Amino acid sequence: MRSLISILDFTVEELDGLIATAKDIIAHPENYWDKCAHKKLATLFFEPSTRTRLSFEAAMLELGGSVIGFSEASSSSAAKGESISDTAKMISCYADIMAMRHPREGAPYVASQAASIPVINAGDGGHNHPTQTLADLLTISREKGRLNDLTIGLCGDLKYGRTVHSLIEAMARYTGIRFILISPEELRLPGYVRYNVLERNQIPYAEYRSLDEAIGQLDVLYMTRIQRERFDSHETYERLKNCYILDTQKMALAKDDMCVLHPLPRVNEISVAVDDDPRAAYFRQALNGKYMRMALILKLLEEAKDPVKASADTGDLVYGRTCTNPKCISCVEQELPQIARITDAAENIHRCIYCEQKV
Ligand code: NCD
Numbered sequence: 001m002r003s004l005i006s007i008l009d010f011t012v013e014e015l016d017g018l019i020a021t022a023k024d025i026i027a028h029p030e031n032y033w034d035k036c037a038h039k040k041l042a043t044l045f046f047e048p049s050t051r052t053r054l055s056f057e058a059a060m061l062e063l064g065g066s067v068i069g070f071s072e073a074s075s076s077s078a079a080k081g082e083s084i085s086d087t088a089k090m091i092s093c094y095a096d097i098m099a100m101r102h103p104r105e106g107a108p109y110v111a112s113q114a115a116s117i118p119v120i121n122a123g124d125g126g127h128n129h130p131t132q133t134l135a136d137l138l139t140i141s142r143e144k145g146r147l148n149d150l151t152i153g154l155c156g157d158l159k160y161g162r163t164v165h166s167l168i169e170a171m172a173r174y175t176g177i178r179f180i181l182i183s184p185e186e187l188r189l190p191g192y193v194r195y196n197v198l199e200r201n202q203i204p205y206a207e208y209r210s211l212d213e214a215i216g217q218l219d220v221l222y223m224t225r226i227q228r229e230r231f232d233s234h235e236t237y238e239r240l241k242n243c244y245i246l247d248t249q250k251m252a253l254a255k256d257d258m259c260v261l262h263p264l265p266r267v268n269e270i271s272v273a274v275d276d277d278p279r280a281a282y283f284r285q286a287l288n289g290k291y292m293r294m295a296l297i298l299k300l301l302e303e304a305k306d307p308v309k310a311s312a313d314t315g316d317l318v319y320g321r322t323c324t325n326p327k328c329i330s331c332v333e334q335e336l337p338q339i340a341r342i343t344d345a346a347e348n349i350h351r352c353i354y355c356e357q358k359v
Contacts, residue, residue: 002303003112003119004296007130007166012173014299015137016147021295022138022288029062035298036065042095043069044087044111045122046078046102051264051286052122052131056099059293068095083333085114092116097300099131103229104329106354110336118300125327126160126230127355132263133166134296135289140220142288143259143281149176151217155244156224156269159187160231163263164224168193172203179205180214184243186236187226192356196343211244215254221246223262223269223282230327247271251279261285316342318350321359328355 004010010018025032041060045053049071057067070076077087084102088111091098098115100108101122108121123129141147152171154164158181168189171177179198181189188194188207198205208214215221223246231237246260251274262270262282274280321340323330330336330352340350340359352359 001112001116001118001307002300003108003115003121004130004300005109005112005119005121006128007133007170009130015134015170018134018292018295018299019138019141021298022291023142025291025294032063032294032298034064036060036063036301039063039065039097039301040095041065041067041069041297042091042098043067043071043122044076044091044098044100044102045069045071046073046076046100046107047123048072049101049122051289052101053099055135055286055290056120056122056131056293059290059297062290063294063297065096065297083335084110084329085333087111088115088119096304097297102329103327104332105325105327105356106329106352109354110329110333118304120296120300123162124329125355126162126227128166129162129263130166130170131293131296132163132289133170134292135285136163136167136222136261136263137170138288138292139261139281139285140259142284144219144257147171147174150174150219151178151180152220152222153180153182153214153218154222154224155182155211155214155246157187157226158183158189158224160227161224164222165190165193167222169197172197172201177203179203180208180218181205182208182211182214182244184209184240186240191358192343192351195349196351196356200344211246211250212253215250215258218254218258221254221258221260223260223266225262225265225267225269242268244269245271246274248273248277251277254279316345317353318342321350321352323352323355323357323359325352325355325357328352328357330354 105125112119
């Protein structure tokens, strides 16, 4: 059964196909009004969300389908101690497709292993957020007219910002891409993106501490919120929370055709005055998210009609290595097998299959 857990589950050709479908939906929405008649989407949100959940709901309704689900863990059986696998099996009895957001890294992956319907990762802890990346790709394509030959700046919380991880994994597969990573030392990009994606594929990137110094070279600036809920120390969050603020003075240093993206919600990192700048694309980006989620639901439901038996993922797997990441789903669901993947045999690097941290 095909699911979307990591943006790497889709090839570049498939991503381009989703963008083409989304553009066709924008041009001819009436052709899609009944495409999901009698189909149900389940939204399982164990963590707060406004845009992602509502855009999934709007997407399914605009395809003629219906939506069931919950928006807080306390109103689901998770509050009684039900495992992710059991929840996924139950939801498979009631819906045709599910979108899951969870604070634990790897939870949607666990659901996809147990479910008999497609599972969409709508954000797992500080790990991945592939459907936000779909919104980002359509936005860059519409704003810039291309997805190749771009210098992309990512600014803010690159450590816990799951949207950043998925966006880099997607964009690194287009040609002529250069990344400029702008963050404080404490919030640098995690190893599984830095080594597995950038260094292994020799993607050019540079790191900056100052947004002023970097902004002039960018075609796209992706601003992010400092992820307060992921910090272990309140003091560290307080020290870092206003480290970058994009204002009209900084925008004056940028190219005339740079575009500014932000997954939203914003806290302080973009001043409201920037909203009137035509280069500010973040509200258009939120709308694009609905169209890409429509395209995604169509694709996964179409593929589910003819489920190819997923080939067992046994390559380079090692059993029994315990993951020590306290935010990993395997740390709370003790019955999950501890499995790691060898991502670099030369350096003997093993990464947990749920959260990708080194084990
Ligand atoms: C993002 C998320 O949930 O990771 N929001 C979203 O889905 N649009 C970004 C964030 O919360 O900062």
